Amino acid sequence: MLENVTFYNDPLLVQALRPLSYYRSLDQLWLGTSTIQDKWKSYSVCPPASTQLVILGSLLPNANIVQALQELKPNTVLVQDRQVLAFTLDIGEEHSHLGSIKNTMEYSGTAQWIKHPEDLLNHQSAALFHEIQPAPFDIEKYQALGNIILAPSFCYIHPSAQLTGCMLDASQGPIYIGEEVKLQMGTIIQGPAAFLKGSSTNLGAKIRPNTTIGPGCKVGGEINHSIFFPFSNKAHEGYIGSSVIGSFVNMGALTSNSNVKNDLKPVSIFDYHLATQRNTGLKALGLIMGDFVTTGIHSKFNTGSVVGCHINISSQAFLPKFIPSFTWGEYPQVQTYQMEKAKQVASQWIGLKQQAIPENLAQVMEEIWKEEASFRT
Template sequence: MGIILFDDQFRANLLPLAFTRPISEFRVGILTISEKWKRYLNSEISYLTEAYLQEKYPLFIGSDNLFINSAFCPDQGLLSAIAGLKEGEALVSDTILIALRLNELGAKQFNLDSLSAYQKIEYLLPFVRIAFPENIFSFNGLEIKKDFDLITKGRISASLSSTNTILGDQIFVEEGVEAECSTFNTKLGPIYLGKDSVIMEGCHVRGPFALCESAILKMGAKIYGMTTIGPHSKAGGEINNSVIFANSAKGHEGYLGNSVLGEWCNIGADSNNSNMKNNYAEVRLWDYSSESFRRTGLQFCGLIMADHAKCAINTMFNTGTVVGVSANLFGSGFPRNFVPDFSWGGNQGFEIYSLMKMFETAKKVSIRRNIEFNEVEQKILTHIFELTEKHRRF
């Protein structure tokens, strides 16, 4: 059976993080959404997403196909309902399509606007759906716990050095982990330490927490629960209820709370974000689909930073700041609450960050991770640059 994770009509609500990836490539918990489905279904997957992303994230259609909404995180209830679908049946929640089973011809003709053609089955159990960027950190603690059980079931953890202090017993250590003179408190949730990850001396970690493969915690880091540090990323300072995707760096002192950083981001030393307004009011976030600030319903909401964005030392982010793809921030004062994609500057003003200069930087950064910044990546970023031009009218 072909397993196809599709982005639906609500994808625009997840910009700017969704500019550079299908929604199923968001990391929530320990795993990305696509990695979760692969494990639950014990199958490879393919993607149905925006045309400009399909070369990097290809689509494969077979004789029998299961379409699954990429914004949904799997659980046993959802898995059972999807597994029971017959050809032509659609699992829905109100007007939202969760899953659909189609033959080869039906799959090639699949269209979100033609739901009336399928036999609908209403899904009534609770579910986790990533509908807005802030859902990533809001659901992260729950998803760490689910992923921890999924990954560690029936396995035996490696051991940590006796120089560390462990409170509770919900810790799993993969092979190659290095950790010395640090504390791990699992009483409020599990702690997962991925393969070849490093915890330098003097770190204090509270669960639920995930340090993914080859990620690094710098000396003296203070990590509160519901936090994930993605593969090959570096983290330091004070972090609370935040998700850092792969290959990013927040390696110095400074606070990051209730936030999401995409891939290839870099946070300068002593940079901080506010995650609560002084008047305790509801936080609003920039919404690309409405081109206005949207109410989140949250009192705590910090920074949403898209791929390849960077900030210099001592940057101060206001509560509910959205930073677009490849934005580069520096200078004194608070930058605006929405920093357009491919912007260069700060509180004193912005100019356009040209594609050629951005490509030069991206190539240098990629080399540091032994990854090629190839033509496919350049075409994706070029398309995003053109898509977001209307926001860069400085």
């Protein structure tokens, strides 16, 4: 429950979280079984009636931080390590300048917020274990349809979900099968993992631990420790691992990525804020992909690749580790994806997923076009 609560986008974090932050605010990033904002809704956060509480959009809730916010005095900023976590304003002064607030409180507890795209993957396992609430279900019904379910007491299966000839192994972590999910024959899922509302698999899909398949997604092949934002497709064979995939993505057959370097050294990725490569310190990191991306068959992405938005790309060789937004063609003979064509294709994918075209679609596309002009050259 959130009363008199709003979320704000720290400009530096928005830049650092590109390309995932182009089409969504920080609180709309997906992790575990929901967006960050939805996670806050499971807590009771009720500032005084005369006070507006403004929370950093990428801040992850926990009982201690919620208690600190409840006790935050009016016109006070809560900070940790120079990062503003939240602040309070008098109702009616929501648009006051943050710098005008005089009172500052240093939070001494453990605060966690998403600073870079790969942080979503770092918190993924804990989020799935915390958020998936197993519930009893009619296991005989699913066994009669040829399903094998190991450790069923650690599973949640919505009554409307359809499973035929699948294997679910929740012995190492819980499994969530949501409303109207359809799992085709031969699907194998190792927990912890979540299939959210309306998602589906193709024949023989292999879903390994720490994976979230977002609402309306269709997946196949092998997926490991990855987060698929809503309405994306990877319907065919190929491997996606240690990756975050945006919305309205369509991966051609056998699209795959590497997620570990041959020399086992830490992975570096392109950082939009720094405009250069950044060492993540992680040994496993695959692909960070924005929204409205289409890949051709046999597309191959190297370890630590970053792909922007509104891209149609293919190649028989490994693709570059950074592909700017509005790139079109078969690498290395790529061109600039023309705005009107990109807008038409984006609208078609939105329609295919039976979603309403956002009124600000053209505006956001223009902003992306301008922001990445230097990258395209």
